[in-house]
Amino acid sequence: MRDIRQRAGILEAQHLVKDFRLRDGVRLSTLHAVKDVSFSLEPGRTVALVGESGSGKSTIARMMAKLETPSSGRVIIDGKPSADRGRGLAQYRRDVQMVFQDPFGSLNPFHTIRHHLERPLRIHHPGWSSSQVRNHAHELLERVQLTPASRFADRRPHELSGGQRQRVAIARALAPGARFIVADEPVSMLDVSIRLGVLNLLADLQREERLGVLYITHDLATARHFSDEILVMLRGEIVERGPSDRVILDPQHEYTKTLLDAAADPENLGMLRDEVRNGG
Amino acid sequence: MRPDAQPVLTARGVFIEYEVDPPVKAVRNASLTLHRGEILGLAGESGCGKTTLAYGLNRLLKAPALMTAGEVTFHDADGRDIDVVELRDESLRTFRWDKVSMVFQGSMNSLNPVMSIRRQLHDVFTTHRPGMRRREREARCAELLGLVGVDPSRLSSFPHELSGGMRQRVMIAMALALDPQVMIMDEPTTALDVVVQRGIIREIMRLRERLGFAVIFITHDLPLLIEISDRIAIMLEGEIVEQGTAAEVYRAPRHDYTKRLLASFPSLRGERGDFVRRGADTTTGDAA
Incomplete structure (x- = not known):
């Protein structure tokens, strides 16, 4: 075990378990959504969590963002168990922020972009003056490449494209001064040609700000290219983990191989057709 | 073919x-x-x-x-x-x-939730093949579900009792019903999930080879x-x-x-192409 000093700046999940109670008429059953999952996020590194829907990826994201309470296990930040209420929780939320999948649902259509960024700044920096808050909001917009900031600040979400909205969502996550970002399928709802831009933005910020990023996705290709480590989940368990190139190029677990085989690869053009034709 | x-x-x-x-x-x-x-x-x-x-x-x-x-x-x-x-x-x-038949976008959700799969499949035949006997229809419906890899006993199910992949297969069965060209x-x-998606694509390719x-x-x-x-x-x-x-x-x-x-x-397995992560690498590890 590393001592506390070495673990400063690290966000850890220790033996996380989440069970959901299901009701089917009068019968109760338990769904084990997450079974004993441990990993750690370090500054400047991206960890990808891949798996199919229902594998428990999003439940882990929600537990890391404290939107869900683990049935057992702990979330450790800087070597200390994270708080569940009060000032400690407020500090935790300052440190760990989430970017959601749906950029159309995660911004309030009633408020301007400025409001979305200034509100977290005010909440997390109560001492700041209005002009400080305003300047900082503009800085954030520029950091996510929405320039000139003054043109975007007074718009409302419906005036922006999906990719621009997701950039606002990322800026919003950075506003409290987060050190860790949990990104739950941040680009799966965006058009293919703008996904790369948003992922590159996340990568830039991650490197420049030394953010620890948990990148949740079902897309193995971007997981490989945008993360240092890949965790493969199957029915609530991590079945394989390792450096991203190793997991993709030399998979060990059967399930990882199944996932890789299912991913479309243009290099295989015509192969499936011939396979089926020759009696598959 | x-x-x-x-x-x-x-x-x-x-x-x-x-x-x-x-x-x-x-x-x-x-x-x-x-x-x-x-x-x-x-x-x-x-x-x-x-x-x-x-x-x-x-x-x-x-x-x-x-x-x-x-x-x-x-x-x-x-x-x-x-x-x-x-x-x-x-x-x-x-x-x-x-x-010409069509499988619609998000068609998993285009099945009628209050009708059984049987009624919805029969509906195609009562509309387009009015002369068909009930027994023939039933046999054809069971055959269709078999074609797309759904157990024919599922005819009595309602859409909410099927998984997304199965609903999609039912939609494909429905599109196949009249032997369209x-x-x-x-x-x-x-x-759908990648693994399920793969299964369905393979099924479509196989049916196309068979039915042309x-x-x-x-x-x-x-x-x-x-x-x-x-x-x-x-x-x-x-x-x-x-x-x-x-x-x-x-x-x-x-x-x-x-x-x-x-x-x-x-590219999943190949070179990184445009997908080089930008920004200065602050880690000392193997990340490229």
Whole structure:
């Protein structure tokens, strides 16, 4: 075990378990959504969590963002168990922020972009003056490449494209001064040609700000290219983990191989057709 | 059955407009030829008009969408040519689903939740094959479910009792019901998990080999299209900017947009291409 000093700046999940109670008429059953999952996020590194829907990826994201309470296990930040209420929780939320999948649902259509960024700044920096808050909001917009900031600040979400909205969502996550970002399928709802831009933005910020990023996705290709480590989940368990190139190029677990085989690869053009034709 | 040179559906100079203010020209001068038994991929981003064009080919456009120009001809297996644009009422009703069927986008959710799978499948036959006996219908429905890999006992189930993948398979069974010569599939697997998606794609390919229908496969997933299609058409802002065999589009794309589209998919196993993570590497590890 590393001592506390070495673990400063690290966000850890220790033996996380989440069970959901299901009701089917009068019968109760338990769904084990997450079974004993441990990993750690370090500054400047991206960890990808891949798996199919229902594998428990999003439940882990929600537990890391404290939107869900683990049935057992702990979330450790800087070597200390994270708080569940009060000032400690407020500090935790300052440190760990989430970017959601749906950029159309995660911004309030009633408020301007400025409001979305200034509100977290005010909440997390109560001492700041209005002009400080305003300047900082503009800085954030520029950091996510929405320039000139003054043109975007007074718009409302419906005036922006999906990719621009997701950039606002990322800026919003950075506003409290987060050190860790949990990104739950941040680009799966965006058009293919703008996904790369948003992922590159996340990568830039991650490197420049030394953010620890948990990148949740079902897309193995971007997981490989945008993360240092890949965790493969199957029915609530991590079945394989390792450096991203190793997991993709030399998979060990059967399930990882199944996932890789299912991913479309243009290099295989015509192969499936011939396979089926020759009696598959 | 191998794709041969015989066309089954041709579209010439199709223009489709949404008559709103200001009018939106959703499809501009689109020409396509679909050959018997081939898979034609139609790729493009959201809003490029691919679904609108598919609806136009099947005469499913609803106001305010209107086909303002162009011709669509269906070349029937018995040698007759049908002018799809001129079809009215009864002739249109017999044409649809019988000759050209469609698997809709998000069709997992287009099954009626309060009707059993049996009733919904029977419905196709009572409408289009009024002479069919009840027992024949039942046998055919069971056969169809078997074809797409769903247990025939599921006929009595309601849609909510089936998984997303199974619902999608039921939709494909429904599209197969009348032995159509063309099947238009609009993002048939987008909402599904990769492993399930793979199973369904394989099923579609297998059925096509067996039954010989032609497929227009619409999606934005270009790598998938390249893998499965015979030919590919790339759409941009309502226009078809490039058409060619899958190999041509992949190995030697001509239009800039095709190149851009190809570059936005990272290669799973190959080189990193455009997907080099930018920014100074602050870790000392093996990250590139």
